[in-house]
Amino acid sequence: xxxxRQETIVSSWNEWDPLKHVIVGKADGSCIPAPEPxxxxxxxxxxxxxxxxxxxxxxxxxxxxxxxxxxxxxxxxRGIRVDRPTPxxxxxxxxxxxxxxxxxxxxxxxxxxxxxxxxxxxEATMSYRCRWFEYLCYRPLLQExxxxxxxxxxxxAPKPRLTDQDYRDDYLSDKIGVQKRLEWTADKFxxxxxxxPLFDAADVLRFGKDLIVQHGFTTNLKGIDWLxxxxxxxxxxxxNFPGDPYPIHIDATFTxxxxxxxxxxxxRRLPETQREMFTKNGWEIVxxxxxxxxxxxxxxxxxxxxxxxxxxxxxxxxxVEKSEVYQAEQLDRLGMEVIEVDLRDAYAFGGGxxxxxxxxxxxxxxxxxxxxx
Numbered sequence: 586x587x588x589x590r591q592e593t594i595v596s597s598w599n600e601w602d603p604l605k606h607v608i609v610g611k612a613d614g615s616c617i618p619a620p621e622p623x624x625x626x627x628x629x630x631x632x633x634x635x636x637x638x639x640x641x642x643x644x645x646x647x648x649x650x651x652x653x654x655x656x657x658x659x660x661x662x663r664g665i666r667v668d669r670p671t672p673x674x675x676x677x678x679x680x681x682x683x684x685x686x687x688x689x690x691x692x693x694x695x696x697x698x699x700x701x702x703x704x705x706x707x708e709a710t711m712s713y714r715c716r717w718f719e720y721l722c723y724r725p726l727l728q729e730x731x732x733x734x735x736x737x738x739x740x741x742a743p744k745p746r747l748t749d750q751d752y753r754d755d756y757l758s759d760k761i762g763v764q765k766r767l768e769w770t771a772d773k774f775x776x777x778x779x780x781x782p783l784f785d786a787a788d789v790l791r792f793g794k795d796l797i798v799q800h801g802f803t804t805n806l807k808g809i810d811w812l813x814x815x816x817x818x819x820x821x822x823x824x825n826f827p828g829d830p831y832p833i834h835i836d837a838t839f840t841x842x843x844x845x846x847x848x849x850x851x852x853r854r855l856p857e858t859q860r861e862m863f864t865k866n867g868w869e870i871v872x873x874x875x876x877x878x879x880x881x882x883x884x885x886x887x888x889x890x891x892x893x894x895x896x897x898x899x900x901x902x903x904x905v906e907k908s909e910v911y912q913a914e915q916l917d918r919l920g921m922e923v924i925e926v927d928l929r930d931a932y933a934f935g936g937g938x939x940x941x942x943x944x945x946x947x948x949x950x951x952x953x954x955x956x957x958x
Contacts, residue, residue, distance in 0.1 A: 592733075593734050593945075594734055595730050595736075595945055595946060597946060598702070598703055598947070598949060598951045598952070599792055599793055600791055601841060601842065601843045601900050602948050603949070604899065605665060605947060606666040606946035607944055608667075608668050608669070608699070608723070608945060609656060609660070609667050609695075610653060610670060610691075610695050611650060611653060611672055611692055612641075612693050612931060613650065614640070614646075614673075614691065615640075615646060615649075615675060615690065615693060616638065616639060616641060616675045616676050616688040616690060617639060617640075618686070618688050618715035619715070621715060622751070622752035623713050623714075623803070638688055639676065641934070645884070648930045648931070649931035652927055652928050653693070653928075653941060656904075656938070656941070659924065666945075666946075668726050670722040671724075672691070672722055673692075675689035679718055681717070681746070683747065686715050686717075689716070689719065690713070690715045690719060692722035692723075693935040694935030694936045695723065695941070695942065695943035696836070697709070697711075697716070697787040698711065698786055699786055699943040701791075702819070703951060704736050706739055707740045707741070707742060708742060709742055709785050709786040710745045710784055710785075711803075712784070712803040713803075717744070742815070743782065745781050745782065745783055750778065752776055752778065753775075753777075766830035767827070770826075770827055770830060770832055775805070777803070777805045778805070779807050782808040782810070783807065784803070784811070787834035787836060787940065788803055788833075788834055788835050789812070790835055792954050793952040794820060794951060794955070795819065795954065796812065798823055799824055799835040800824070800825045800832075803833045809821060820958065824839070825859075826838050826839070826850070826854070828852045828853040831888075834936070836936075836937075837891050837892075837937070838850045838893075839855065840893050840895060840939075841897075842895075842903065842919065843897070843901075846919065847868060847870045848872075848893055849871070850893065851872040855870065862957075865957045866956065866957050873890075874911040874915040875911050876890060876891075876911070877910050877911055877912075878892075878929075881932060881933075882930060882933050884933045885933035886933075891932055891936060891937040891940075892906065892909040892911070895916070896938040901920070901921060901922055902922045903916055903924065904923075904925075905924070905926065906925075906927070906937060907926060907929075908927075908929050913925065
């Protein structure tokens, strides 16, 4: 007899309250996108993804789906409701009046697209042309939640045009090395311009009344300003991490574990001037443990620091990729129960344990964790 389906409640105010309902991505049909302005700047010069695009190898897709299914099963075994997106045909050309894209991307990392703040699920603008239509994979679920929870708000940020004016030409040269990129990052000079509001949901961390947003490749200052206007009851703070030559998405750089504790990538430390809000309110920022691997898996955009891309289930429990032994040991020392999850062979499809999920419901309300501003 099938288990009774949980009541649908949309509500999530932070990254650590007890998780009760989550979306876990799928790898079906995922593609390596064709070159485009923002994507060219993200792919390192020595990457094996340079010059490749089209469907990912089917054996990699099958393995990734196996691991994602297992992860979903682990969460369900702990009483957490898991929903899955509806993949579309990503291996097709898309276009708007302003541009054409040879392929799309996939729907493994819902965290990139969907931002849950309280009773609202917001679809991000996205800053890659290949990801412009990715929201379609989540519309069936969002429509279901909207019907089931009368207080749920389904919002979508203004779709950007993503014309050539949104990107800097001088970011595209293969002659630009890491040192120059680090200088540009320190100067907050990124591939995206301020032509229009741009943000990916994975650049946002939720701390109750405060939203921490990374300014980088995929989120610009206009996007952060749009979020501040859209969430007027919240305090929205822009942060940046000068040590990251490819600043895209915050959750392999700055990871809250529970109230008062954050892990920070030791190669991408939050500048002292931006730490003040945390230290004044008694928060400890610790260096994350070193990754267990020296290189990412094949055909993977992300760095080895997906080691700290963990999913917190509650203030005492955290999911860690099972091969990341140093990160698991550190979290154990910090008093967390560590749940090992095999996911490394799915990294290439969009990220780690935090990336491949999106909150629907966490218990708890909107707290003020930073009363001293």
